[in-house]
Amino acid sequence: MNAPPVTSSPRLPGVRVLVTGGARGIGGSIAARFAAEGARVAILDRLVEAGTAHAAAIGGTFHEVDLLDPASARAVTEAAIAELGGVDVLVNSAGIFELKPLLEITVEDWNRMFSINARAMLTTMQTVAPHMFDAGGGRIVNLASMAAKKGGANEAHYAASKAAVVALTRAAAMEWGCHGVTANALCPGYVLTEMGAATRTPELVAQWSALSPLGRLGQPEDVAALAVFLATPEAGYLTGQALNVTGGMVTH
Numbered sequence: 162m163n164a165p166p167v168t169s170s171p172r173l174p175g176v177r178v179l180v181t182g183g184a185r186g187i188g189g190s191i192a193a194r195f196a197a198e199g200a201r202v203a204i205l206d207r208l209v210e211a212g213t214a215h216a217a218a219i220g221g222t223f224h225e226v227d228l229l230d231p232a233s234a235r236a237v238t239e240a241a242i243a244e245l246g247g248v249d250v251l252v253n254s255a256g257i258f259e260l261k262p263l264l265e266i267t268v269e270d271w272n273r274m275f276s277i278n279a280r281a282m283l284t285t286m287q288t289v290a291p292h293m294f295d296a297g298g299g300r301i302v303n304l305a306s307m308a309a310k311k312g313g314a315n316e317a318h319y320a321a322s323k324a325a326v327v328a329l330t331r332a333a334a335m336e337w338g339c340h341g342v343t344a345n346a347l348c349p350g351y352v353l354t355e356m357g358a359a360t361r362t363p364e365l366v367a368q369w370s371a372l373s374p375l376g377r378l379g380q381p382e383d384v385a386a387l388a389v390f391l392a393t394p395e396a397g398y399l400t401g402q403a404l405n406v407t408g409g410m411v412t413h
């Protein structure tokens with residue numbers, strides 16, 4: 162992971178941020194970028210070693226959680242909010258990916274994909290919402306994917322779970338806007354993290370890179386920059402959106 166950028170005037174001093182999946186990858190970069198902007202960051206993840214080390218490196222805190230378990234997810238989220246003394250921003254980045262032909266996807270595969278990628282977001286959003294309502298507002302940023310918009314061969318359960326994330330985010334924007342809460346989804350293209358690394362050959366990287374007018378794949382920092390922007394005052398009138406971060410691979 163690259164070092165967070167040095168900013169002379171932090172844009173989010175004291176802002177209290179929860180980042181699920183913040184131990185590594187896109188969530189890790191988002192956590193680092195928020196911290197570099199002066200925010201107070203709590204990382205929620207199941208990777209204890211990586212999460213503890215990353216939280217220490219960015220001056221944040223780490224909370225172990227398996228988001229598959231709704232009761233535990235709710236309790237750990239409440240504990241992180243109590244430790245921060247409230248919550249201004251929730252970033253849901255935790256997710257899983259799997260390549261499997263449509264005909265081979267089992268009900269267990271489907272349920273696991275939806276439990277982590279979509280249902281866990283429902284749980285953390287339901288947990289932060291009353292706190293944000295009491296405070297007069299907040300920001301929610303959910304990691305979807307370009308798969309939500311364009312689908313993908315051999316990833317039907319992943320793509321469907323990400324389409325669910327977009328719909329969930331839009332519903333939150335509509336229901337919670339009256340409380341001053343904005344909710345937006347980010348739809349990254351191919352981002353160079355450990356997710357999908359096992360099947361990412363140099364040939365595939367070259368093929369995918371050619372799909373972008375910019376001629377390259379995404380870096381976690383490309384996504385993190387937008388997540389931070391969505392938490393700034395400048396993004397206050399932006400809600401219910403599913404924003405592409407694909408290097409131009411998807412334009413709708």
Ligand SMILES: NC(=O)c1ccc[n+]([C@@H]2O[C@H](COP(=O)([O-])OP(=O)(O)OC[C@H]3O[C@@H](n4cnc5c(N)ncnc54)[C@H](O)[C@@H]3O)[C@@H](O)[C@H]2O)c1
Nearest residue numbers: 182186187207227228229255256304306349351352354356
């Ligand atoms: N990498 C990409 O190309 C890409 C593209 C589009 C969207 N996304 C989305 O961005 C998000 C982050 O992806 P990434 O590339 O950083 O992946 P990653 O695998 O590097 O990181 C995912 C993080 O989520 C955590 N996590 C997974 N299941 C969990 C659980 N049950 N409980 C707690 N934590 C759990 C992992 O421990 C890990 O730290 C995901 O939602 C992913 O679907 C990624």
